[in-house]
Amino acid sequence: MIGNQRLGLVGVIGGDLLRNAKIPLILLVAVLVSAIFVVTTAHRTRLLTAEREQLVLERDALDIEWRNLILEENALGAHSRVERIATEKLQMQHVDLSQGNIIVKQ
Template sequence: MSEVRVHLAKEIVADLWRHKLQIFLSVAVLVTAFAVILVTNMTRGLTAQQNDLMAEEDRLNIEWRHLLLEQGTLAEHSRVASLAMDKLQMGRPLVTTEKVITQP
């Protein structure tokens, strides 16, 4: 029986070289799978951020509408006149005390 000594490292390298296309495709599949995982994770984060921003927008729109109502209420003519009379003791001038100034 003749004994042939085979170098295992050389055989492994030769086998890998023969199947380089399959190895390349396997590595490409793994890289693509990790890329899909990364993109999915980033998409989830951005979707959550978008939902938070939309909720903030809704809250700000509600606050804006409330402020517009408050402005309308505070600027109402009858309220301003009432405050001027009550707090500042302002009133319409009498015709007898009214003075008209004209420029020459």
């Protein structure tokens, strides 16, 4: 009991800390704040790592699709090359068989 006031244990401890232990209190707050920053930074790092892995997988899938498109383009290009050589060098012509009569297109 202090004078006519009756303080609780928490009030007495808080008063003592504010009067006598300012530096340890500041250090405690600094430790707690830095711990919170460490936890949030680790969480954000994990999220960004997972996002990066997803983007790498997507890039690999797009790379495979790009290679397949190049192969398809080369295959189709070889067909048109053969057709061009047949018409230019061998003087071959297209034939329309849809009407039953053979009609030569120029």
